[in-house]
Amino acid sequence: MIPYLACVLLFLIGLYVVISKRNLIKIVIGFSLIEYAVNLFFALVGFKKGALAPIITQPEQVRMGVARNFVDPVPQALVLTAIVIGLSTTALMLSLAMRLYEKYKTFDISEIRRLKG
Amino acid sequence: MARRFAYFIAGWIIWLLLGWTLNYQEVVAGAAVALIAAGMFGGYLPLQPRKLLNPVRWFWLLVYIPVFAWQCLKANIDVALRVLSPGLNLKPGIVKIKTNLKSDIAKVFLANSITMTPGTLTVEIKDDTLYIHWIEIRSDDPEEMAKMIKGPFEFFLKKIFD
Amino acid sequence: MEGRILPLFVAIPLAGAFLVPLLSKLWTRFADLIASITSALLLGVSVYGWLMVNAGGMPLHYWVGGWRIIGIAMWFDALTALIVLIINIVGFCASVYSIRYLDRYTGGRWKFFTLLLLLIAGLNGLAISGDLFNMFVFIEISAIASYALVAFGTEEEEVEAAFKYMVLGEVGGAVLLFGIALIYARASTLNLAHLSQVLAGFGRTPFYWFVIATLLIGFAIKMGMEPFHAWLADAHFSAPAPISAMLSGVFIKVTGVYAMSRLMFNVFGVSRAETPAFFNLLIAFGAVSMVLGGLLAYTQNDYKRLLAYSSISQIGYILVALGIGNFWGIAGALFHILAHALGKGTLFLASGSVERQTGTRNLEQLKGLEKTMPATTWSHILASFSMAGLPPFAGFFSKLFIIIGAIAARMYWLAFLAALFSAVTLGYLTKVVNMAFFVKQNSSVTSTREAPGLMVLAMLVLVVLTVAVGVGFRGVLDHLVGPAARVLLNGLEYARLVLGG
Amino acid sequence: MRGMSLIVQVMTGLLAGILLLYGGYIILHGHLTPGGGFAGGVLVAAALILVSLAFGAVEQVERREYILSSIFESSGGLLFLGLAVAGYLAADYFFRNAGLFYIGRPLELVSGGIIPLANIAIGLKVGAGLFAIFLALGASRFVMKE
Structure with a gap:
């Protein structure tokens, strides 16, 4: 139970950073925290106590179709996809932050207020 | 090619x-x-x-490994004693030493060897001059400083790379 | 097998998106050509799919890789047909429109069309997906493409709006992923049909409601529902006009309303009789969005910002109609998705034409465009009538159905509110007509020429469809919207069709 | 001097190729060991980024590299899509694997049908794409400023 709660805590920390910080880069970092929290949670979902990593190392395992005591590999595959998505969003966010810096010469979001409402 | x-x-x-x-x-x-x-x-x-084909160089490389390990151990003990002893017997600063190694890779390996031994850290290489951050500057004479920092490294690296 | 066409919905735009950067190195105009051809092909495929579903009466299904239930499922029923048609009509018009519209920007043509095709690929993939995680992936693909497209002009406001939009949208995406993880933790399956059977076995536990709440927050952010509307106005306002049309007409409805209702109705099996709380929640938030969006739109003086707030208001209509929950309500919601995509698409394209020809979109500076830009003007006016719910346009029938549904469910105040805000919509849209298109004093900017032919063509296609849907509403109701509404009403019937077929 | 200091340059010269080789190893063994197209592609991109950071580049070279990497990225995507469509044309199934390509014996390098090919496509796309992101962000400009 504690690992799950830790994920939720990490999520909330990230949300706090995104909401309260004024620096664009810190917002991106906060967003990364949120993403890690969700990914970690998803990876934990597939965990089984005492199970092995789902990798086949011997040809015999394939031939005999031995169902070893593996952890669920599906969440790991999904988390990998989610990480790739997270990577691209982080890259895009950072490039937007850099563009904003070039335009306004500051990372402070309270000075970047061309848009109201 | x-x-x-x-x-x-x-x-x-x-x-x-x-x-x-x-x-x-x-x-x-x-x-x-x-x-x-x-x-x-x-x-x-x-x-x-x-140079890679020369077996003599490979021999010196094999010899260099235990030498480096020994120097590393000595420096480790030295720094550990500094950490454990009460009071701060430190006198840090950046010193400039000269090397007579010729090739770039030899200079870089010298710099890396110096960095990997605790207590000293290479900051920059300019031509034949190394800038090194030293935990305790024990001497004022450039010649002596260079000798203390480089130890036996330069001799072996000259054999290996130059 | 009959589902053969389904992968094409993703494969065609993706192939286009990868070909554009390659071929546009040879000749920059290849980008325009590829985008138009792929979106036209997609439109053809979606019409074909709709005809097949309509003729056979049976949904099409497809298993990627042939791995049956453990693989990725694709699913094409009447609801998907409606959504896919909307996506591809607006997508086609947007890509044709963009060819001349992009003259405003220096370079980057191939980037724009790559991103537009990716956006279309993501939306199409989401519409045909029968797999929970795949839905998430396609939502994110289209979302990332839309963030980049909002920032396409790289002016201060555009980048700022994109950043704001991106932070909110990605938090929404993370919440959605969290909800999916929760579902997977309990059900250990991702196939929507299988999932609905497993979830039906659990009953209405607190866990069930917790997952629904989590997913609802995610979708609410994606669709710009009232408490989370902050990004929507800025993003729609800053994006290039065809992208505003895609975002407002398609994106928020597909990634928000469609994905939510598919999950809620067909997987979680909500229904008015069993879980009224959910429907009342939709009505509450929808009504707030409707009222606030409409009132905020009234106060705007910028052409596109006004339309953006209007979108929030119309999303409110759709949510209210879904919340009514009987056949007329849901049919009204789906009809309104169609009408709004066509109407608001036209309005945004018209705003783009005005901006391209005059260089401004401040309504107080514009005057007398009616003389020189008749096609744009009349597209705008007809689309406004449709949005405001005047007969015989598409918007009239959607609002009529919503009001019939509200009366049938004995929610008279809701019927009254919907009728009232039709009038408000008419108010702010005629304000635009008065201020921009007809002669008035104290303003200077006007245009000497009509927008280029391809841009006018894109607008006219949408306007003609608006009128056609309104005039032929019986046919649309019987063959397109009605079956789609029944898919949602039948709820868990979905699982039986997928797994039995 | 263009780029970073001598230490970084020499070590990069020694290691960049090995990093690329290791990226290739991960990509090609994606169906046998953990890792695959994405992880290996990241390593490939890391090698490219390392070289371009250490040695710096002039605007023109960067532009050429950017165009090249965008071409490679698109072709990686097209290759992946082509594999999917090959299954579609041959056996009616998108991403059909069985019976289309040589399946091979388990735990040999040439096995697994389209999966190694798909890994190569993904590796190409990710490697070129990440390098293109790096160039587009203009990160090397900051190093060159002094």
């Missing part, structure tokens, strides 16, 4: 060591990937390939 060829051979060997098999598929794939790697980055190899 020679550099790329040397890089190709080295890359191929590394591939085979990684896979730890001599299956023909692995050998062919390794050759292909090593060819790409050598084609793209082999030109940056900072070594003269013919």
Whole structure:
């Protein structure tokens, strides 16, 4: 139970950073925290106590179709996809932050207020 | 061209060591990937390939490893004593020393050896001058300082690379 | 097998998106050509799919890789047909429109079309996906493409709006992923049909409601529902006009409303009789969005910002109609999705034409465009009538159905509110007509020429469809919207069709 | 001097190719060991980024590299899509694997049908794409400023 709660805590920390910080880069970092929290949670979902990593190392395992005591590999595959998505969003966010810096010469979001409402 | 060829051979060997098999598929794939790697980055190899063929240099490299390990151990104990002893017997600062190594890679290996021994850290190399951050500057004489910091490294590196 | 066409919905736009950067190195105009051809092909495929579903009466299904239930499922029923048609009509018009519209920007043509095709690919993939995680992936693909497109002009405001939009949208995406993880933790399956059977076995536990709440927050952010509307106005306002049309007409409805209702109705099996709380929640938030969006739109003086707030208001209509929950309500919601995509698409394209020809979109500076830009003007006016719910346009029938549904469910105040805000919509849209298109004093900017032919063509296609949907509403109701509404009403019937077929 | 200090340059010259080789190893063994197209592609991109950071580049070279990497990225995507469509044309199934390509024996390098090919496509796309992101962000400009 504690690992799950830790994920939720990490999520909330990230949300706090995104909401309260004024620096664009810190917002991106906060967003990364949120993403890690969700990914970690998803990876934990597939965990089984005492199970092995789902990798086949011997040809015999394939031939005999031995169902070893593996952890669920599906969440790991999904988390990998989610990480790739997270990577691209982080890259895009950072490039937007850099563009904003070039335009306004500051990372402070309270000075970047061309848009109201 | 020679550099790329040397890089190709080295890359191929590394591939085979990684896979730890001599299956023909692995050998062919390794050759292909090593060819790409050598084609793209082999030109940056900072070594003269013919120096690689000299067995004397390899012998000195083998000797260098225990020497370096011994120096490293001594420096470790020295720093550990500083940490454990009460009071701060430190006198940190950046010093400038000269080296008579010629090739770039020798200079870089000297710099890295100095960095990896605790207590000293190479900040920058400019031509034949090394800038080093030292935990306790024990001398004022440049010659003596250089001798203390470089220890036996320079002698061996000259044999290996120059 | 009959589902053969389904992968094409993703494969065609993706192939286009990858070909554009390659071929536009040879000739920059290849980008325009590829985008138009792929979106036209997609439109053809979606019409074909709709005809097949309509003729056979049976949904199409497809298993990627042939791995049956453990693989990725694709699913094409009447609801999907409606959504896919909307996506591809607006997508086609947007890509044709963009060809001349992009003259405003220096370079980057291929980037724009790559991103537009990716956006279309993501939306199409989401519409046909029968797999929970795949839905998430396609939502994110389209979302990332839309963030980049909002920032396409790289002016201060555009980048800022994109950043704001991106932070909110990605938090929404993370919440959605969290909800999916929760579902997977309990059900250990991702196939929507299988999932609905497993979830039906659990009953209405607190866990069930917790997952629904989590997913609802995610979708609410994606669709710009009232408490989370902050990004929507800025993003729609800053994006290039065809992208505003895609975002407002398609994106928020597909990633928000469609994905939510597919999950809620067909997987979680909500229904008015069993879980009224959910429907009342939709009505509450929808009504707030409707009222606030409409009132905020009234106060705007910028052409596109006004339309953006209007979108929030119309999303409110759709949510209210879904919340009513009987056949007329849901049919009204789906009809309104169609009408709004066509109408608001036209309005945004018209705003783009005005901006391109005059260089401004401040309504107080514009005057007398009616003389020189008749096609744009009349597209705008007809689309406004449709949005405001005047007969015989598409918007009239959607609002009529919503009001019928509200009366049938004995929610008279809701019927009254919907009728009232039709009038408000008419108010702010005629304000635009008065200020921009007809002669008035104290303003200077006007245009000397009509927008280029391809841009006018894109607008006219949408306008003609608006009128056609309104005039032929019986046919649309019987063959397109009605079956789609029944898919949602039948709820868990979905699982039986997928797994039995 | 263009780029970073001598220490970084020499070590990069030694290691960049090996990094690329290791990326290739991960990509090609994606169906046998953990890792695959994405992880290996990241390593490939890391090698490219390392070289371009250490040695610096002039604007023109960067532009050429950017165009090249965008071409490679698109072709990686097209290759992946082509694999999917090959299955579609041959056996009616998108991403059909069985019976289309040589399946091979388990745990050999040439096995797994389209999966190694798909890994190569992904590796190409990710490697080129990440390098293009790096160039587009203009990170090397900051190093060159002094």
